[in-house]
Amino acid sequence: SYKSLMASGSHLSRELFDLIKSIGEARSKSEEDRLIANECQVLSKKMKDNKIKNKQLKEYLIRAIYIEMLGHDASFAHIFALNLCQKKSIMLKRVAYLSCTLLLNSSNPSIILLVATIQRDLQSQNYLEICAALTAICFVVNETILAAVMEPVFKLLEHPHYLVRKKAVMCAHKFYRIQKDLATELDPKMKKALCDKDPAVMAASLNYYYEASKENPGKYKNLISSFVVILKQVIEHRLPKDFDYHRMPAPWIQMKILSILSLLGQYDKKSSENMYEVLSSVMRRADDLGINIGYAIVYQCLKTITTIYPNQHLLELASTTISRFITSDNRNLKYIGVHGLSQIVSINQKYALTYQNIVVECLEDMDETLKRKTIDLLYRMTNIQNVGIIVDKLLTYLRNAPTDTGVRKELVTKINQLAEKFASNKDWFVKTINKLFELGGDLITQDISNNFIKLISEWETEADGEKFKEETISVYMAILKGNPIINDAMMQVICWVVGEYGAGTLSKEQILEIIDQLMKFLGYQFSDSVTKAWILQALLKLHQTIEFEPLPQIDEAMAKFKRSKNLELQQRALEYLTLKELKAIQLNKLLQWADEPIDENLDFLSSYVMSSGKPFYDENKSRLGILSEVVPGLKTGVYHSGLKVNRDLDQNPLFKNENVTMDEKLTGNVPKKWTKTGYQGPTTNPQDPIPVKPKPNEPNYEKKSYDYTDFPRAAKEEFTMKPKDNPVKESPYESKLKSEKEKFKQGLFSGIGEEETVPAFTSEPQPIISQPQTQPPTAVQSAPINLLGLEDEAATTTGGAEPLTDIFQGMTKSQADAPVSKIKSRLTPKEISTQAFGSLWMSITPENYVTTPNKRIITEPGQMFPILKEKLNFHGNDIINQECILSASLDSQITCLLHCKLAPDTIQFILKTSQETTAASLILSEISTAFTHQLT
DSSP: OHHHHHHTTOOOOHHHHHHHHHHHHOOSHHHHHHHHHHHHHHHHHHHTOTTOOHHHHHHHHHHHHHHHHTTOOOGGGHHHHHHHTTOSOHHHHHHHHHHHHHHOOTTOGGGGGGHHHHHHHHTOSOHHHHHHHHHHHHHHOOHHHHHHHHHHHHHGGGOSSHHHHHHHHHHHHHHHHHOGGGHHHHHHHHHHHHTOSSHHHHHHHHHHHHHHHHHOGGGGGGGHHHHHHHHHHHHTTOSOGGGEETTEESHHHHHHHHHHHHHHSTTOHHHHHTTHHHHHHHHHHHHHHOSHHHHHHHHHHHHHHHHSSOOHHHHHHHHHHHHHHHTOSOHHHHHHHHHHHHHHHTTOGGGGGGGHHHHHHHHTOSOHHHHHHHHHHHHHTOOTTTHHHHHHHHHHHHHHOOSOHHHHHHHHHHHHHHHHHHOOOHHHHHHHHHHHHHHHGGGOOHHHHHHHHHHHHHHTTSTTHHHHHHHHHHHHHHHHHHOSOOOHHHHHHHHHHHHHHHHHHOOHHHHHHHHHHHHHHTTSOOSSTHHHHHHHHHHHHHHHHTTTOOOHHHHHHHHHHTTOSSHHHHHHHHHHHHHHHSOHHHHHHHHHHHHSOOOTTOGGGHHHHHHTTOOOOOHHHHHTTOOSSOOTTOOOOOOOOOOOOOGGGGGSGGGSOTTSOHHHHHHTOSOOSEETTEEOOOOOOTTSOOOOOOOOOOOOOOOOOOOTTOSOOOOOOOOOSSOOSSOOOOOHHHHHHHHHHHHHHHHHHTTOOTTOOOOOOOSOOOOOOOOOOSSOOHHHHTOOOOOSOTTSGGGGSGGGOOTTSOTTTTOOHHHHSOOGGGGGGGEEEOOOOHHHHHHHHHHOOOOEEEEEEOOSSOOSGGGHHHHHHHHHOOEEEEEETTEEEEEEEETTTEEEEEEEEEOSSEEEEEEEESSOOTHHHHHHHHHHHHHHHHHO
């Protein structure tokens, strides 16, 4: 009641008490809005009274804060808050500054009226007034008033009272966030604050060092020893008891220092070695208490251990500590455990072996957040042997995933990346992408569709290309017939396949049947209008194959779309009508002219060119950048086209042309699909008739799914360190269920050798680069091409392997922890002229590439020369605009050519070697690490 509130010492008036009470008792938002609107009118009239007392004005400002807090406008009170800041009363001044920080933001033009008051209060002899002004500065300062308050604040860093120094440090941190250029001026002041005798001032300076270390970690590596000493003093209880929380000494100071150490020790072995001892001590002391704040510190230690240069002892300690989280009944702690395990697995995948049963159980947990984090763990553990069952789990989760677009989009991206990176045969890859298109819907981007079509077009040129085309078109014909609704991505792929392969594969009856099916989808409302343009293009190709046999439905549709407002649809319809209007004789003449040999060299012009006295044009020399007359100052380096190609596929054995020998690659005698005149497909005799394949068997395309987790869920197991004394005899049902789980666990973790150990880490840790197997498993090699059973049981594993046996295979030690720093000793600088570089570059077909972020530190290509020479002994040859070329010799036998492209946000490195070698991946990995360390 109001009387009890007044008796407790509160100075609230009856009006303010009634306002707070009525807001709390409001039964709806509309009733609350009505109360606040009435309060705004009353308060605005009262504040305009000239006879208002300061005590009443203070209460009115508090009521204005309530109005703003509930989402209504109280701008009428802003000027009164600014005026009240000038009062001499400490109570009024603090309420006024509080009102300014809550009612005004840094972009409000009224802030300029507060500058003079702040400057006067900063010079006050009363430290409470100084603290009130400093607190307001942290909220309202902007670039406009920064110069006016910066010097007074810097002087207060030497103030005798610790509370003033602490708030001055907080203001200096705010200045740095507004203007990064102040780092040079702030560094000496912050170093002094870091060594302040009061722990509160020292703790305030940590926020500045965390922000600054993000921008430039190399600048603050000399302070690692200081941070380590401070952290040791904290865990040894040398700070006052006021900083303890639940018997844990200064936990937030510990976590902030751990965050700073993780930034300073990343990719730096020497710096990380100074942290190992204190990290071990912090983790042991925090883990012993067994309270939530202790778990928070342990989790921060895990993040630091997995970020800095790895250490064998710390990784073992972290793996042991994770068991306390991942075996807990508390889902929050279990989530932290799975997240920590995924971070350790990114360094060495063998640590997942200890928690096989728990990972399988987390996949079946009802908690969506925990299940999502476990899915992320599986994504990090995928390799070429277990990709089948992991992708199947991801597809199952995508089918039942919540409607959250962000989650589903992330799943689509992960599944597509795993399928492209680890696919072992075309059969499995096509079925997986088809299922992804079916479940992903509108989340399938145009890049995914285009890349899938590009891969299909490349596979048709292989030895089994004809069989592959027949099977592929059969699959998409079945999808077209059996699904009344098809999403945009799938429809675009179907249109491309039937349009490209229908002419030489399908009979006339089949073509007419497909045309009827496509005409039905022309009336369907797609999300992207371009999809209908794909349908029109497919109709053009199919109808042209049967020599434009009269079909009234097509004529009617084309006449409609030629007047469409959509330019894509209009263009496709006009192209169709134009081709159809050509008479049969004219069309035959055009085809005859197209089949006649064309003198591409234009030899009949040679005499004219030579008579003019000009040098004879050599296409090969021009293409390689070699000019007969070199103009001084003109760059003659090789030109690299801007065509974007997904070079990640080069790591997969499916996408390499193993039939081309290295001699052919070096001499440039590799058949090229693309030339200056366009795409050069497989040459055929124009007189030969087009072979028509017999009508293939048309399978039934049924929507069915096979889910490995579709069995009764086992009762939750309690994981303890000791075996049960009196085990209960299992029933046949429980034995069968346990057998199914055991099979799934073996498939999930197969291939991770328990004998693996963490290496000595003789170099900086590298990102795990999956090395494709030169020869896939026997089951994959012998598997026939069968694209029809999209969801049969055999399709859930790679290449028809046994289900539930493949998830954790292939995680070998050599792949995860190869000591890439030894590659430098195998490289020696090799100087090559620009012309010779261009000639060698064009003669070598295979290439590897890596892209690193460029945080605007590397601004000129020449800055990369000393880094690459120091790290990998590459010799810098030339700079061409924003690109540069380097070369080296590997084992004194293999020539390595490196092409660097500098962009505002990224740096791309393209590597070619004169002979195929696995060292190419190691070289690119070392380059990525070197520039990540240099730029971050």
